[in-house]
Amino acid sequence: MRLKFTKMHGLGNDFVMLDGISQRIRLSPEKIRRLADRHFGIGCDQVLVVEAPRSPDADFRYRIFNADGGEVENCGNGARCFAKFVRERRLTGKKQLTVETAAGPLKLSLLDSGEVSVDMGAPVLEPEQIPFCADRRAETYPLEVDGEVYTIGAVSMGNPHAVLLVDNVDSAPVDTLGPKIECHERFPQRVNVGFLQIQSRQKARLRVFERGVGETRACGTGACAAMVSAHLRGLVDDSLQIQLPGGTLTIHWGGPEQAVTMTGPATTVYQGQITL
Numbered sequence: 001m002r003l004k005f006t007k008m009h010g011l012g013n014d015f016v017m018l019d020g021i022s023q024r025i026r027l028s029p030e031k032i033r034r035l036a037d038r039h040f041g042i043g044c045d046q047v048l049v050v051e052a053p054r055s056p057d058a059d060f061r062y063r064i065f066n067a068d069g070g071e072v073e074n075c076g077n078g079a080r081c082f083a084k085f086v087r088e089r090r091l092t093g094k095k096q097l098t099v100e101t102a103a104g105p106l107k108l109s110l111l112d113s114g115e116v117s118v119d120m121g122a123p124v125l126e127p128e129q130i131p132f133c134a135d136r137r138a139e140t141y142p143l144e145v146d147g148e149v150y151t152i153g154a155v156s157m158g159n160p161h162a163v164l165l166v167d168n169v170d171s172a173p174v175d176t177l178g179p180k181i182e183c184h185e186r187f188p189q190r191v192n193v194g195f196l197q198i199q200s201r202q203k204a205r206l207r208v209f210e211r212g213v214g215e216t217r218a219c220g221t222g223a224c225a226a227m228v229s230a231h232l233r234g235l236v237d238d239s240l241q242i243q244l245p246g247g248t249l250t251i252h253w254g255g256p257e258q259a260v261t262m263t264g265p266a267t268t269v270y271q272g273q274i275t276l
C-alpha cells in the first residue's frame with residue numbers, strides 16, 4: 001500500500017496526516033506503529049485519518065491513533081492540524097468546520113491570524129464516564145501509587161485525563177510517575193497524565209505524559225483538562241495561557257456544563273509518500 005501523507009505538528013505534538021477521502025486506507029495497529037516509528041517509519045505521536053462524514057451535519061470525520069497503534073477518542077492538537085490540513089489539501093474552502101470524532105462532533109474555526117480555535121465540548125466529570133473508579137464525583141481524589149498518596153483531578157475531554165498540581169514542572173516526575181498513573185488500576189482504559197504548575201490566575205505551565213505515547217511536547221486535550229481541574233479548584237480565571245514544552249495554548253472555560261475552547265497554532269512540516 002502506497003500512501004500520501006502530510007507531516008504536521010501542533011506545538012511539537014506531531015502527526016502523520018492521511019487523506020482517507022482521495023485514497024483507500026486500511027491500517028492495522030502494526031502499520032500505525034510503523035508509521036509512528038521515529039527510526040523505521042516517519043515518526044509521530046499520533047496518526048490522524050480524515051474520512052467522509054457519516055452525518056449530513058458534519059463536514060468530515062477523523063480517526064486518531066496513538067503511536068502504540070491504539071485508536072483513541074479525541075485529540076486537541078490533532079483537531080487544529082485537521083482544520084489546516086483539509087484547507088491546504090483543498091478538501092474544503094470553509095473556515096468554519098464541524099468534524100465527527102469518536103468523542104462526538106467538534107466545531108473548529110480557522111482564524112485570520114492563522115491559528116485555529118476549537119470548541120472542545122463540555123468536560124465530563126462523572127467518574128464512571130471518564131472512566132475512573134471512585135465512589136462519587138469530586139473535585140480531587142486521593143490516588144495511591146507505590147504506597148504514596150497523590151491528589152489528582154480526573155476529567156474526560158472525550159479522552160481520560162488525570163491532573164496533578166506540582167510546584168515546578170521542570171522537576172516534576174513525569175517519566176517515572178507518569179507511566180504508573182497511566183496504567184493505574186483505577187483508570188480501566190488507562191489515562192493521560194498532566195503535571196500542572198499554576199503561575200497566576202491567568203498563566204500556568206504543563207507537561208503531559210500521554211497514554212500510548214509517553215511525554216509529548218504538547219497535549220491539547222491535556223491543556224483543556226488541566227484548565228478544568230484548576231478552575232474547579234478555584235485557582236484560575238476563565239481564560240488561561242498554558243505554556244507547554246512546545247509552546248502556548250489559550251484555553252477558555254466558564255465553568256461546569258460549558259464548553260471548553262482551545263486556541264493555538266497548527267504547522268505543516270512536509271509532504272511525502274510511504275510504501276507500507
Ligand SMILES: N[C@@H](CCC[C@H](N)C(=O)O)C(=O)O
Pocket residue numbers: 013045046066072073074075076077078159160192210211212213216218219220221222
Ligand atoms: N495529543 C493529543 C491527545 C492524543 C490522545 C491521547 N494520547 C489519548 O490516548 O487519549 C491532544 O493534543 O489532545
